[in-house]
Amino acid sequence: MEIEPALPLDLERMTFELVAELHPTTIPTLLRVCRRVHAWLEPLLYRVLNLDDFNLIRAIDFSLKPPSTESQPPQSLLSRIYQWYNPPEPVEPPRLQFFRNAVRHVFCTIPDFFANADTSWQTISHFLRLHPAVFELAVKGYSATVKTLPSSNRKQLAKELRPTRLTLELCNEYSSVDLTDPFFSSVTHLTLLTPCTLTRQPNWLPSSLAGLTHLCVTEDIAQVIMPRVFTTCPSLQAFVVYWWEAPIPRWRRLRAETSPQLAKDLSDQLRIAKNRRYSRMVGFEMQLERSAYADARIVLVSVPDFFEAWERGVRSGQDMWVCVEQFIASKRRGEREQNAYILVTGEPWGFLSDSEIEEADGLESIIPPSFCSGTRTKKRTTCLPHFHHPHERVP
Incomplete structure (x- = not known):
C-alpha cells in the first residue's frame, strides 16, 4: 500500500537519501517503507559494491540470470533446427541496465588461481564482463603473470574491463605489471599497492597512460620513479606515496x-x-x-x-x-x-x-x-x- 506523503516529494526524497548516505547500513530497512522510497534508494544500495560479501554475490547472481523459458510451449523439430542455424539475439538480464546505471565503485578479491570451483568468482567475473565501463574498480590479489598460466587455472579480470579509476593490490612485484595492456587504457586515477619488497627496478613508467592525472604507489617504487614521474607524465596533478x-x-x-x-x-x-x-x-x-x-x-x-x-x-x-x-x-x-x-x-x-x-x-x-x-x-x-x-x- 502506497503511503501518502506528508512532505513535498522532493523534500521527502532528500530526507531519505540523506539518511541513507549518512547511515548506509539502514538502506535495506528503508527500502521496505514504500515503493517510491524503494525506487529512490535502491540505486544507492548498489552504488558501492563490496563483492567480498557472499550474500551480495548471491543476490547479483540471481539478478543476472536470463529470463526463464519454462513457461514457453515446446518447440517443434523444424523450429529447433531453424534456431540452430539462426540463433536469436542474446537476451540481456532484466536487471543489467539497472546495475550499469547504479554501480559506480566495485571492490573484489581475486581468489587463488587453483581454486577452480570458486563459484563466487565466476559470478564476479560475469558481472564485471557485463559492466566493463565501471567507474572505479579496486582489486586485491591481482597478478599480471597469471596470464601465462594454463587457461583452466586462470583467475583473472575480464579483458573487456575499462575502468576510469583503478586500484590494484599486487600479489607479486610491480615489474610484472604491463601498463600498455588495454585494461589500463581508460585509467585516469591509478593506485598500485604491494606488500612485497622491491627486489629489482621496474621497467615501466606510467607514460603509456595518456589520460593519467592521479597516481599512487607504495614508497619503495616511488623512490625509483620519482626522478622521472612528472617529466614523463606532464598531466599528472597528484602523486601519492603510500x-x-x-x-x-x-x-x-x-x-x-x-x-x-x-x-x-x-x-x-x-x-x-x-x-x-x-x-x-x-x-x-x-x-x-x-x-x-x-x-x-x-x-x-x-x-x-x-x-x-x-x-x-x-x-x-x-x-x-x-x-x-x-x-x-x-x-x-x-x-x-x-x-x-x-x-x-x-x-x-x-x-x-x-x-x-x-x-x-x-x-x-x-x-x-x-x-x-x-x-x-x-x-x-x-x-x-x-x-x-x-x-x-x-x-
Whole structure:
C-alpha cells in the first residue's frame, strides 16, 4: 500500500537519501517503507559494491540470470533446427541496465588461481564482463603473470574491463605489471599497492597512460620513479606515496572486543605501527626536501587499512583523491607551506583520525616524542601543538 506523503516529494526524497548516505547500513530497512522510497534508494544500495560479501554475490547472481523459458510451449523439430542455424539475439538480464546505471565503485578479491570451483568468482567475473565501463574498480590479489598460466587455472579480470579509476593490490612485484595492456587504457586515477619488497627496478613508467592525472604507489617504487614521474607524465596533478601496513585481521579485532587484555595488546600494536609509519614518512619528507624532485603535487599518505579507508571514502564522498586534492589546494591558497607533504588530517585518509585529535591533549601522545625535537630544522618541527599541521600557518 502506497503511503501518502506528508512532505513535498522532493523534500521527502532528500530526507531519505540523506539518511541513507549518512547511515548506509539502514538502506535495506528503508527500502521496505514504500515503493517510491524503494525506487529512490535502491540505486544507492548498489552504488558501492563490496563483492567480498557472499550474500551480495548471491543476490547479483540471481539478478543476472536470463529470463526463464519454462513457461514457453515446446518447440517443434523444424523450429529447433531453424534456431540452430539462426540463433536469436542474446537476451540481456532484466536487471543489467539497472546495475550499469547504479554501480559506480566495485571492490573484489581475486581468489587463488587453483581454486577452480570458486563459484563466487565466476559470478564476479560475469558481472564485471557485463559492466566493463565501471567507474572505479579496486582489486586485491591481482597478478599480471597469471596470464601465462594454463587457461583452466586462470583467475583473472575480464579483458573487456575499462575502468576510469583503478586500484590494484599486487600479489607479486610491480615489474610484472604491463601498463600498455588495454585494461589500463581508460585509467585516469591509478593506485598500485604491494606488500612485497622491491627486489629489482621496474621497467615501466606510467607514460603509456595518456589520460593519467592521479597516481599512487607504495614508497619503495616511488623512490625509483620519482626522478622521472612528472617529466614523463606532464598531466599528472597528484602523486601519492603510500606507506603499506598489513591490516589487522578481522578475527583479531572481534576477539579484542571480548577481552580487555587483547584490546590493550591490539591498541599497543596499532600505536607501535603508527609510530613506525610516521618515522618513515618523516624521513622520506626530509629526504624529499633535500632533493631536486620536490614538488607541491606530492602527498604522503598512510592509514592502518587501505581498503577499509577506500570503502569508507567512496561511501562518504571523501575518497583518497578528494582529500589529496583538498590538501594540494590548501597549499596553493597559502594555508600550508609548499614543502608540506604529509596528509595529517582529513577522515578517513588523514594520518590522524578525528577522534584521536579530539581525545588527545597533545600530539605527543600520538606521535613519538623523539620527533618533537632535534630531527628537523629549528624553523619546523614534527610536533603538532594545538593540533595544527606542522606546515599550517597558525594565526
